[in-house]
Amino acid sequence: MIVIKTTKELQNYLNGQKRDGKTIGFVPTMGALHEGHLSLIKKSMAETDITVCSIFVNPTQFNNISDLEKYPIKSAEDFKLLAQQNCTVLFMPSVLEMYPNGPIKNKEDYGNITKVFEGEKRPGHFDGVITVVSLFLEIIKPNKTFFGQKDYQQCLVVKNLISKKFPEISLFIEPTLRNENGLALSSRNAHLLKNELTEAEAVSKALFSIKLNWGLNTIEQLVENARNIINEKKSLKIEYLNICNLNDLSVLSGNSSSYNEAVVLTAVFCGEVRLIDNLIVYK
Numbered sequence: 001m002i003v004i005k006t007t008k009e010l011q012n013y014l015n016g017q018k019r020d021g022k023t024i025g026f027v028p029t030m031g032a033l034h035e036g037h038l039s040l041i042k043k044s045m046a047e048t049d050i051t052v053c054s055i056f057v058n059p060t061q062f063n064n065i066s067d068l069e070k071y072p073i074k075s076a077e078d079f080k081l082l083a084q085q086n087c088t089v090l091f092m093p094s095v096l097e098m099y100p101n102g103p104i105k106n107k108e109d110y111g112n113i114t115k116v117f118e119g120e121k122r123p124g125h126f127d128g129v130i131t132v133v134s135l136f137l138e139i140i141k142p143n144k145t146f147f148g149q150k151d152y153q154q155c156l157v158v159k160n161l162i163s164k165k166f167p168e169i170s171l172f173i174e175p176t177l178r179n180e181n182g183l184a185l186s187s188r189n190a191h192l193l194k195n196e197l198t199e200a201e202a203v204s205k206a207l208f209s210i211k212l213n214w215g216l217n218t219i220e221q222l223v224e225n226a227r228n229i230i231n232e233k234k235s236l237k238i239e240y241l242n243i244c245n246l247n248d249l250s251v252l253s254g255n256s257s258s259y260n261e262a263v264v265l266t267a268v269f270c271g272e273v274r275l276i277d278n279l280i281v282y283k
């Protein structure tokens with residue numbers, strides 16, 4: 001695996017590979033890698049000749065400085081995991097390399113999908129994501145890029161960004177990986193205490209209860225039942241839990257049987273740790 005820290009060096013390398021007819025896959029990450037990230041690397045390795053994984057803790061997508069400061073940095077472990085996967089390139093730019101004029105985020109209008117849920121709770125978050133993903137896609141110009149469904153709203157935003165500004169790039173959205181008890185894998189799980197880790201499993205149980213009863217109850221009943229499953233656990237506090245339209249994230253109501261499919265989106269505090277999860281439900 002080659003480790004590259006500057007844009008110029010990365011572009012020189014990739015231009016050579018592209019001249020030789022090689023296809024490029026890109027997996028953006030903020031490090032603290034787990035099996036979920038590795039599944040994206042594996043997919044990219046299977047789909048393209050050269051896989052570039054970026055590790056960059058992007059300051060412009062944190063609306064809260066203490067969240068940025070607490071973000072886990074595990075460079076040595078990450079390097080080892082990527083090397084084991086035979087990832088071709090690890091791109092680790094500095095903040096100055098990515099933002100030579102300072103960490104400024106672009107403000108482009110992607111409508112409601114950037115304003116609700118994560119957009120509402122973390123103002124400016126998606127402006128930062130759109131800014132950094134655009135920068136990476138402009139630098140790397142990959143054929144294919146790979147994101148995890150765990151961040152459903154982010155995937156939707158990136159899907160819109162790509163269709164508007166990078167239609168030549170194919171976006172792959174890979175399923176969320178879960179532990180044996182259903183908890184969605186996330187870098188933040190490392191911050192959970194042992195009892196919180198067990199209680200956090202109620203989040204996915206709540207989501208799967210909706211999937212199981214889809215078409216049998218009203219949306220309001222499904223949401224209430226799911227909320228009750230989570231509220232039974234002392235360390236959990238729901239920030240939002242809604243059943244939404246898959247494409248515009250408008251909140252659905254009424255008989256679930258009148259919808260062929262939907263996405264359940266939730267954010268739940270487990271102690272101090274904010275977890276997000278989602279599940280697509282269908283008839």
Ligand code: PAF
Pocket residue numbers: 028029030056058061129132133151154
């Ligand atoms: O999902 C993430 O880890 C980040 O939002 C991303 C896509 C790497 C952009 O910084």
